[in-house]
Amino acid sequence: MTADPVQPEQLPADGPGPGRPSRRGFLRGGATFLGGAIGGAAATFGGTAAWGATRPSSSSSEAPDQAGRATVAFRGPRQPGVGTTPQAFATLLALDLVDGSDRESLVRLMRIWTDDAERLMAGRPGLADTEPELAAVPARLTVTVGYGPGVFAAADLPGRAPAWLRPLPSFGVDRLADAWSGGDLLLQVCADDPVTVSHAARVLVKQARTFARPRWLQRGFRNSPGTVAPGTTWRNPMGQVDGTGNIDPAAEPHLIWHPDGSAGWLAGGTSAVVRRIAMDLDRWDEVDRAGRENTIGRRLSDGSPLTGRHEHDTPDLEAKGPNGFGVIDAAAHIRRSRTQDPHERFLRRPYGYDDGPGDTGLVFVSYQADIDRQFLPVQRRLDELDLLNEWTTPIGSAIFAVPPGVGPGEYLGQALLEG
Amino acid sequence: MNRSTISPARTLAATAVLGLTLLPAACTAGSEAAPEDGAAPATDAAALTVEDPWAKAVDDGMTAVFGTLTNTSGHDVRLVSAESAAAGSTELHEFVDEGGSPVMQEAGDGLLVPAETSFTLEPGGPHVMLLGVTDPLEPGEEVTVAVTAEDGSELEITAPVRSFDGANESYGQDGDAQDGSMDSMDHSDQDAGDGSDHGEDM
Numbered sequence: 001m002t003a004d005p006v007q008p009e010q011l012p013a014d015g016p017g018p019g020r021p022s023r024r025g026f027l028r029g030g031a032t033f034l035g036g037a038i039g040g041a042a043a044t045f046g047g048t049a050a051w052g053a054t055r056p057s058s059s060s061s062e063a064p065d066q067a068g069r070a071t072v073a074f075r076g077p078r079q080p081g082v083g084t085t086p087q088a089f090a091t092l093l094a095l096d097l098v099d100g101s102d103r104e105s106l107v108r109l110m111r112i113w114t115d116d117a118e119r120l121m122a123g124r125p126g127l128a129d130t131e132p133e134l135a136a137v138p139a140r141l142t143v144t145v146g147y148g149p150g151v152f153a154a155a156d157l158p159g160r161a162p163a164w165l166r167p168l169p170s171f172g173v174d175r176l177a178d179a180w181s182g183g184d185l186l187l188q189v190c191a192d193d194p195v196t197v198s199h200a201a202r203v204l205v206k207q208a209r210t211f212a213r214p215r216w217l218q219r220g221f222r223n224s225p226g227t228v229a230p231g232t233t234w235r236n237p238m239g240q241v242d243g244t245g246n247i248d249p250a251a252e253p254h255l256i257w258h259p260d261g262s263a264g265w266l267a268g269g270t271s272a273v274v275r276r277i278a279m280d281l282d283r284w285d286e287v288d289r290a291g292r293e294n295t296i297g298r299r300l301s302d303g304s305p306l307t308g309r310h311e312h313d314t315p316d317l318e319a320k321g322p323n324g325f326g327v328i329d330a331a332a333h334i335r336r337s338r339t340q341d342p343h344e345r346f347l348r349r350p351y352g353y354d355d356g357p358g359d360t361g362l363v364f365v366s367y368q369a370d371i372d373r374q375f376l377p378v379q380r381r382l383d384e385l386d387l388l389n390e391w392t393t394p395i396g397s398a399i400f401a402v403p404p405g406v407g408p409g410e411y412l413g414q415a416l417l418e419g
Numbered sequence: 420m421n422r423s424t425i426s427p428a429r430t431l432a433a434t435a436v437l438g439l440t441l442l443p444a445a446c447t448a449g450s451e452a453a454p455e456d457g458a459a460p461a462t463d464a465a466a467l468t469v470e471d472p473w474a475k476a477v478d479d480g481m482t483a484v485f486g487t488l489t490n491t492s493g494h495d496v497r498l499v500s501a502e503s504a505a506a507g508s509t510e511l512h513e514f515v516d517e518g519g520s521p522v523m524q525e526a527g528d529g530l531l532v533p534a535e536t537s538f539t540l541e542p543g544g545p546h547v548m549l550l551g552v553t554d555p556l557e558p559g560e561e562v563t564v565a566v567t568a569e570d571g572s573e574l575e576i577t578a579p580v581r582s583f584d585g586a587n588e589s590y591g592q593d594g595d596a597q598d599g600s601m602d603s604m605d606h607s608d609q610d611a612g613d614g615s616d617h618g619e620d621m
Binding site for chain 2: 105107108109111112115127128130206207209210211
């Protein structure tokens with residue numbers, strides 16, 4: 001029998017992997033068989049779908065659990081969860097390899113994570129999944145794996161580590177805690193449902209327990225599916241429209257992924273910077289709206305630059321006010337974060353966190369082909385001068401190389417570990 | 420959990436979805452007649468497929484292989500024995516109620532996979548038991564077992580090894596004694612000393 005002939009969900013074209021119809025698949029199949037168009041309305045999003053353009057189009061046949069049934073393709077030239085439009089919920093986990101880890105054990109761990117990620121992203125339980133029912137709602141789940149410097153040391157492949165794979169230099173604004181910094185391995189688990197994220201993260205960590213131990217865990221949130229119009233720029237916990245100037249992965253992939261052919265094992269890979277940025281919301285409360293807008297250089301109402309009318313108008317950094325000062329402050333965040341070098345840009349994929357009163361902020365996540373060339377110059381400028389620094393404090397920092405996506409029959413990191 | 424999954428209705432319905440002709444059981448059971456979608460499997464083992472096989476990681480001693488067997492043929496298949504190079508001995512085990520308390524024991528009559536039915540090997544249910552494992556079965560490896568059917572044909576199962584805290588079976592008096600109980604299947608902290616766990620809770 002061919003695989004999954006009764007699986008009604010529009011699973012990725014690469015196929016759901018080996019195996020036969022699961023019980024759940026069969027039940028869904030029955031529902032589709034009887035229910036007609038309901039099952040057929042399930043949407044599938046490509047892992048490299050254009051930023052902001054992956055929401056299902058509204059239609060009369062849309063199932064009420066559409067958001068839960070949507071899946072992202074696991075296999076492909078690039079890992080999912082980078083170019084994927086940010087899901088509503090994220091858990092980022094750093095793990096440290098246990099003593100005695102080597103290339104052989106890393107290969108075994110990557111085989112396990114590959115299998116688990118592929119199954120879970122398709123809405124199927126992992127092997128030995130003790131709560132298989134919790135896997136039934138994929139909700140655009142993505143699992144993204146990154147390698148810290150420790151992976152290259154353990155694998156005895158120090159020469160393969162990219163030059164930029166090292167802790168960021170210390171910045172004046174930093175108040176970093178070890179508890180939020182570093183790590184040998186990164187798991188970024190994102191989905192449009194927190195139950196899905198929780199279960200997937202547990203499966204992945206549980207199956208990794210003989211290989212690596214959790215170092216830190218950061219949970220984040222954005223807007224839930226169906227709550228804001230598609231393409232709406234997210235607001236961070238300070239109330240700011242956050243990400244207007246973000247890059248479009250489809251339009252400028254070279255800023256994120258290493259091209260094929262020239263990057264060796266990293267072709268199709270990228271890098272991740274994860275920084276935990278505390279927001280002093282209580283002191284931010286003391287700032288009136290004009291002061292808040294001046295800090296960023298954008299209006300709170302719609303994110304438009306103070307020199308423009310619409311969110312996506314280009315800020316006029318030369319414009320002067322009646323007193324001869326710049327309309328956009330000399331130290332405003334958008335002025336300081338902009339440079340003339342088109343390469344000094346990167347994909348931001350942040351989430352808010354709220355761990356209780358006085359403990360709120362941003363799980364800042366960025367993806368870029370080269371941390372040194374793209375991220376560091378911008379971070380240095382912001383460290384030197386940025387009005388926002390008055391209310392934000394980096395308290396955690398970690399960097400990872402993100403290996404390319406997984407082709408048919410491959411496992412995560414294979415080009416590095418076997419190449 | 421404490422049962423095997425035998426769901427002929429599922430298989431029959433799935434067949435219907437596939438658009439295959441359903442043959443009356445009377446025509447196929449014990450018959451050599453080929454189904455319309457192709458020749459009948461030449462052997463019992465060829466009639467079976469395995470979905471999602473896996474094995475519990477173990478440093479040494481006992482472990483088990485699980486997965487879903489599907490009999491795609493129109494006749495019952497009985498599995499009578501198993502073998503693995505990874506174990507001193509390999510047995511087919513079933514789950515029986517012994518005076519109200521569930522126990523594991525070697526399946527005296529083997530394991531029956533009825534025609535056109537899926538049969539799940541799972542913790543707390545029937546499974547392929549590996550005894551006398553001496554080399555660790557580490558997570559991420561694969562272990563191979565060969566299961567022999569009544570007609571002598573062999574089904575080879577290659578099972579990825581995974582960390583797992585359950586499957587700490589309790590056995591009847593003629594079984595291979597092992598501590599732990601069904602009540603502790605998901606609690607590794609209760610089965611210290613059985614030597615079958617790989618790794619620790621984090």
